[in-house]
Amino acid sequence: MQLSTSLLLVWCIFCLTSCSVKQGFVSAVNKAAQPNIVIILADDMNWNDIGIYGNPDVQTPNIDKLAKQGMRFNNAFSGTAMCSPARQQFLTGLYPVHSGAFSNHAGVKFGTKSMASYFREIGYRAALNGKTHFGPPESFPFNHLDFNKYPDMKEPRKLKFDETRSFILAESTKPFILIFGSHNPHWNWSGGNRESFDPKTIRVPEQYVDTPETRDAMVRYYAEISVLDDEVGIILNLLEEAGIEDNTLVLFATEHGAMFPYAKWTLYDLGIRAGFIARWPGKIRPGSYSDAMIHYVDVLPTLLDIINGSPDETDGTSFLEVLTENKSNHRDHVFGLHTTRPIRHSKADYAIRSVRSKQHKLILNLNHENVFSNNITEVNRGGVFESWGLLDDKDAQKKYLRYRHRPAVELYDLTSDPAEQYNLAGNKSYAQIEKDLKRLLRDWMKEQNDPGAELERMAAAGANKVEMAPLE
Numbered sequence: 001m002q003l004s005t006s007l008l009l010v011w012c013i014f015c016l017t018s019c020s021v022k023q024g025f026v027s028a029v030n031k032a033a034q035p036n037i038v039i040i041l042a043d044d045m046n047w048n049d050i051g052i053y054g055n056p057d058v059q060t061p062n063i064d065k066l067a068k069q070g071m072r073f074n075n076a077f078s079g080t081a082m083c084s085p086a087r088q089q090f091l092t093g094l095y096p097v098h099s100g101a102f103s104n105h106a107g108v109k110f111g112t113k114s115m116a117s118y119f120r121e122i123g124y125r126a127a128l129n130g131k132t133h134f135g136p137p138e139s140f141p142f143n144h145l146d147f148n149k150y151p152d153m154k155e156p157r158k159l160k161f162d163e164t165r166s167f168i169l170a171e172s173t174k175p176f177i178l179i180f181g182s183h184n185p186h187w188n189w190s191g192g193n194r195e196s197f198d199p200k201t202i203r204v205p206e207q208y209v210d211t212p213e214t215r216d217a218m219v220r221y222y223a224e225i226s227v228l229d230d231e232v233g234i235i236l237n238l239l240e241e242a243g244i245e246d247n248t249l250v251l252f253a254t255e256h257g258a259m260f261p262y263a264k265w266t267l268y269d270l271g272i273r274a275g276f277i278a279r280w281p282g283k284i285r286p287g288s289y290s291d292a293m294i295h296y297v298d299v300l301p302t303l304l305d306i307i308n309g310s311p312d313e314t315d316g317t318s319f320l321e322v323l324t325e326n327k328s329n330h331r332d333h334v335f336g337l338h339t340t341r342p343i344r345h346s347k348a349d350y351a352i353r354s355v356r357s358k359q360h361k362l363i364l365n366l367n368h369e370n371v372f373s374n375n376i377t378e379v380n381r382g383g384v385f386e387s388w389g390l391l392d393d394k395d396a397q398k399k400y401l402r403y404r405h406r407p408a409v410e411l412y413d414l415t416s417d418p419a420e421q422y423n424l425a426g427n428k429s430y431a432q433i434e435k436d437l438k439r440l441l442r443d444w445m446k447e448q449n450d451p452g453a454e455l456e457r458m459a460a461a462g463a464n465k466v467e468m469a470p471l472e
Contacts, residue, residue, distance in 0.1 A: 034124070034307050035280070036248040037177040040235060041087070042228055043131055043186040045254040046263055047076075047275040049225060057202040058222045062233035063277070066252055070279030071323060072289040075358065077334040078296045081256040081264050081271030082343070084133045086296065087181075090253070091115050091134065093300035093314035096337050097448045103339040103459035107135035113312060115300055116142045119177045122309050129164045131181030142179070143167075156191030157183035159231050161238065168242050177303075182231055185224030187259035192223030206419040207262040207270055209396040213387035221258060249280040249306070251299070261385055261403045265343065265374045267336040267354040267363055268420050283324050292322045292330040293358060333357050335444050340367075341459040345378035347371070349456035355441040360430075361420065362437035363410040366453040372404050409434070 047053065051060045052067040078086040079095055088094075088101040091114040096102035100109035108114075114134075116126040120141060128142040145167055146160035159182060167178070184191060199215040202222070208214050232252065239245040254275035257263030263270035276294070278284055297316035304310055305318035321327040336354035340346045348370035354363045376385050388400040409425040411434050424430045445452060 033247060034122075034175045036175045036244055037119075037124075037303060037306075038235065038239065038248055038250045039177070039179045040232055040250070040252045041090070041131070041179065041181050042252075042254045042275075043083070043181070043183050044256065044258050044264055045185055045225065045228070045275070046258045046260075046270055047254050047273040049222070049258070050254070050275050052277075053275055055203075057197065058225050059196060060225060060229045062229045062236065063252060066232065066236065066250065066279055067277045069281075069286050070250070070277060070284045070288070073276040073278070073294060074289060074291050075293040076253070076274040076276035076295075077293070077336075077356070078256045078272050078274050079334070079336050080338060081266055082338075083131075083255070085337075085339075086256045088114075088134050089296040090299055091140065093297050093311055093316045095297060095315045095335070095448055096339075097450045097455070098315055100464040101134070102337065102455060103341060103463070104343055105133075106459070106464040108139050109464065110136070110138075112139045114140045115177060115179075115303065116140050118300070118304060118309060118311060119307075122307060123174055125167075125172065125174050125176040126178075127164075127167055127176065128179045128181060129161070130159050130179075131183055133181075154188060154190055156227070157186075158191070158227060159183075159234075161234060165238055168238050168244070180231070180235055182228050184228040184231070185221055185258065187221075189217070189220035189224050192220075192225075192227045194219050194223045196226065197222050205270070206421065207268070207399075208260065208384075209388040209391060209393075209399050211384070211387040211391055211396075213384050217260070217384050221260075246281045249278065249283075249303075252277040253296075259376065261376055261388070261399070262420075265338065265340075265376065267338050267352050269361070269414070269418070272334075272336050272354075278323055280323070285326065288326065290322055290326070290328070291358075292319065292328060293332070293334055294319050294322070294330050295334045298330070333440060335441065337450070339455055339459045340372070340374065341456045342462070342465075343374045345373065345375050347373040347378070349453060349460075351453045351456050353441055353445060353450075353452070355437050355444065356414075357437075359413065359415050360433055360437060361410075361412045361414055362425075362434065362441060364438075364441065365406045365408055365410070367456065368406055368408045372406060377404060409438075411437070 049055050049058050050063050052064040079089050080086050082104045084104050085096045085101050092099050119126050126142050127145050129145045134140050145163040197219045199219045204210040257271040262268050298319050301314050301316045302318045302320050305320045319330045322330050334356050338352040340350035349367045350372050351366040388396050410423050411425040412420045
């Protein structure tokens with residue numbers, strides 16, 4: 001009996017020891033396992049047209065849920081408000097002139113590396129479902145899933161998920177980075193249920209002119225945001241189905257502003273400010289938000305920082321401590337660049353540069369003597385912009401003319417004037433602020449080897465133009 005008791009005691013100690021070792025091993029494996037990364041990019045969407053960002057009219061339950069499970073950024077920025085330069089900043093960590101992708105439909109310089117390049121080298125599977133609008137292919141070696149290179153922009157556009165579901169559910173020892181490039185809510189807003197929105201009651205932003213045409217366009221735009229939100233829901237459900245949501249970092253970004261005046265094609269906040277959400281269970285505090293200023297060029301170094309990697313070169317810096325340690329600050333200033341050539345229907349060179357702090361924005365219109373033109377002013381006849389010009393109203397005429405005819409310098413106090421309606425350039429009370437921001441912007445341009453207005457000529461000549469889907 002004594003022997004049996006001793007043996008039983010030894011056996012219990014062995015089991016306890018074995019369990020402790022096993023638990024310790026599992027913990028070590030879980031700690032060492034690299035997270036999956038899922039990035040969802042909208043297509044031409046104003047940063048604040050999401051429920052969680054305060055829009056009372058748009059319906060985004062899935063995006064709102066993602067934000068409540070993670071962190072909402074209130075001061076995220078793209079450096080441009082046009083598709084291919086914005087996406088290539090996001091994917092390469094390089095500003096437009098540095099990478100070569102400084103005009104729409106231009107690609108990065110030969111040999112430039114992207115997220116796909118870096119993560120494949122580290123051992124990740126790298127895939128993309130949906131919109132590309134980058135090039136050349138050698139710099140973006142993604143595995144394309146459910147790929148439709150040339151969607152009809154006049155028909156409702158939805159992502160497909162057959163191959164993507166197989167990719168996520170595949171038995172693999174390798175983690176993955178997977179980008180979803182939605183085609184919504186890119187103009188001309190043909191999808192979604194418009195009956196969900198009443199054009200008479202929706203709120204018209206201060207930057208716009210309240211006309212029936214504006215309200216109708218907003219309804220069509222909001223309807224496509226609902227389609228985007230449905231896609232976000234499907235993606236999150238796929239991660240849950242695979243049982244990997246706890247080890248997956250999900251990022252959502254609005255890309256840049258929508259096809260409205262003072263949004264896309266501009267460096268105003270409706271153009272370059274981005275909605276940005278991050279969810280990473282156990283790492284990012286649910287329901288949190290950050291006022292830290294981050295830029296699209298910061299995304300790649302942040303993701304590589306997470307997996308102990310580093311880019312060969314970058315214009316960004318990691319904001320990992322903002323995500324996981326609630327660090328309150330990241331950047332003091334963000335910079336912007338707009339090259340009007342070769343936007344379709346642009347009629348003249350119009351180079352724009354900007355620098356922004358949390359409180360102030362300086363814009364330099366380097367070809368201010370020209371008339372600003374693009375798809376909004378030249379194509380949308382009978383639509384939003386033309387309706388502004390036809391309205392017999394002082395405020396409407398001011399906004400209509402101001403969009404096409406701008407001064408050399410614009411300066412805004414974003415605390416008192418978040419809609420950027422009152423130009424303070426030349427105001428003696430702001431003279432030092434204007435001087436300091438001009439110096440910062442000129443220094444950045446010099447650092448980037450940015451020739452300013454000369455970049456328009458280079459863009460018009462087709463510099464770095466590569467084959468990509470004609471989506472603009």
